[in-house]
Amino acid sequence: MVREVIKDIWAVGAIDWDRRLFDELIPLPDGTSYNAYLIKGSEKNILIDTVDPTKEKELLENLKSLNLKIDYLISLHAEQDHSGAIPKILELYPEAKLITNKKGKEFLMDLLLISEEKFITVEDNEKISLGNKTLQFIFTPWVHWPETMIAYLLEDKILFTCDLFGSHLATSDLFVKDKEKVYEAAKRYYAEIMMPFRSQIRNHLNKIKNLEIKMIAPSHGPIYSEPDFIINAYEDWISDKVKKEVVLVYVSMHNSTRVMAEFLISELINCGIKVIPFNLTKTDIGELAIASVDAATVLIGIPTVLTGPHPAALFVIYLLNILKPKTKYLGIFGSYGWGGKTLEFIKNFTTNLKIELLPPVLIKGYPKKDDFLLLKDLVEKIKEKLKALDF
Numbered sequence: 001m002v003r004e005v006i007k008d009i010w011a012v013g014a015i016d017w018d019r020r021l022f023d024e025l026i027p028l029p030d031g032t033s034y035n036a037y038l039i040k041g042s043e044k045n046i047l048i049d050t051v052d053p054t055k056e057k058e059l060l061e062n063l064k065s066l067n068l069k070i071d072y073l074i075s076l077h078a079e080q081d082h083s084g085a086i087p088k089i090l091e092l093y094p095e096a097k098l099i100t101n102k103k104g105k106e107f108l109m110d111l112l113l114i115s116e117e118k119f120i121t122v123e124d125n126e127k128i129s130l131g132n133k134t135l136q137f138i139f140t141p142w143v144h145w146p147e148t149m150i151a152y153l154l155e156d157k158i159l160f161t162c163d164l165f166g167s168h169l170a171t172s173d174l175f176v177k178d179k180e181k182v183y184e185a186a187k188r189y190y191a192e193i194m195m196p197f198r199s200q201i202r203n204h205l206n207k208i209k210n211l212e213i214k215m216i217a218p219s220h221g222p223i224y225s226e227p228d229f230i231i232n233a234y235e236d237w238i239s240d241k242v243k244k245e246v247v248l249v250y251v252s253m254h255n256s257t258r259v260m261a262e263f264l265i266s267e268l269i270n271c272g273i274k275v276i277p278f279n280l281t282k283t284d285i286g287e288l289a290i291a292s293v294d295a296a297t298v299l300i301g302i303p304t305v306l307t308g309p310h311p312a313a314l315f316v317i318y319l320l321n322i323l324k325p326k327t328k329y330l331g332i333f334g335s336y337g338w339g340g341k342t343l344e345f346i347k348n349f350t351t352n353l354k355i356e357l358l359p360p361v362l363i364k365g366y367p368k369k370d371d372f373l374l375l376k377d378l379v380e381k382i383k384e385k386l387k388a389l390d391f
Helices: 053-066 086-092 102-112 179-208 227-238 256-270 285-292 311-323 342-348 369-388
Strands: 003-006 009-011 014-016 032-034 037-040 045-048 072-074 097-100 119-121 127-129 134-139 149-153 158-162 215-218 243-250 274-279 295-301 329-336 361-364
Touching: 003 215, 014 053, 053 086, 072 086, 086 102, 097 102, 102 119, 179 227, 179 285, 179 311, 215 227, 243 256, 243 285, 243 311, 256 274, 256 295, 256 329, 256 361, 256 369, 274 285, 285 295, 285 311, 295 311, 295 369, 311 342, 329 342, 329 369, 361 369
Parallel strands: 045 072, 072 097, 097 119, 158 215, 243 274, 243 295, 295 329, 329 361
Antiparallel strands: 003 009, 009 037, 014 032, 037 045, 127 134, 134 149, 149 158
16 A cells, blocks of 8 residues: 655555564554655655565555656664565666665675675765755764664755654554553654663754754654654653652562552552553553553562462563663562562662662562551652652
8 A cells, every 4th residue: 555645755565454463572552554655756766664474465555556667775683574575676676776884784785695785875964956956964873783774865854764753553543643542652663672772862953953854764664744742752752850659560469469569559559659560461562561651660570480489470581671760769568488689680680770679579479467567668768768869
């Protein structure tokens, strides 16, 4: 399906309604899209990105229906959901040159075995003319690979951002219509993929702040005809500002840790603190990532397996360590049978987090009266910490 973005610019990618897992890790409750854009210039035509290999046929049918020569093919990002159909495009359009940067060229040669003579490499802020249209390349490394870049169409003031500002959302809307739905999908996308690179994204937003942008066209999800909508959202997410919320995550084998979690939830609510609980046996990891974007505090309930933390809880700690949310405080609670090294594991797995570790509450067996008093103390400590936040 080909859809016109504006005159002489078409969306030629594909919607993947059925995909439910990305990178064999990230849940996709709303599917996704692989956006590619064809620009017709007075002298040259250019295709920006391709699609996942599973949707190659749809891209080729879309291009065939437009019946335009392709002079240039741009790869903004070498990951296969954007680059997977490049070899076929180069086969069908043998005169086309593949434009990327030096790092992107290296990746594409390794990942897709593309021969070196097909490439044209560009530098940061370099421009290419299509005749009546000019495309400027802006390097944006680490959103979320080291070679990523974006492209700005000067005359039409459209910013093609690949993964930046994207959302895993299969929708029939070419442009954003349901802002609430897109906001949640974009926040999930940011939480799962972009959050580890907050500082880099902050720098990249500074690079584009002086551009006049009428439209943002990402490579996943609908196009933003109101760019401030997503730029303002990102400004909030990448800031150091947190919400006075507690994300409480737990897993329990024999109910001891569950009882502690339920007690903490009740006490936090009684103190007027918003708590977002997650039982790891029933949790969408993406929802947990979304909640961690803003929360000031994370509590993790961990039963001990043999001498170490339950693997499900350890996975969450590992996940938080690589996602690097702006969380200020981390609290640990849980139950053990005869002993263990849970705290040692946690300290080793949180080296990327700039957090304060609250006094842990690790008890033997089922919680007793004195144990509940320790949990009350933990809640009071959280209350004090949240009250002291400077906002």
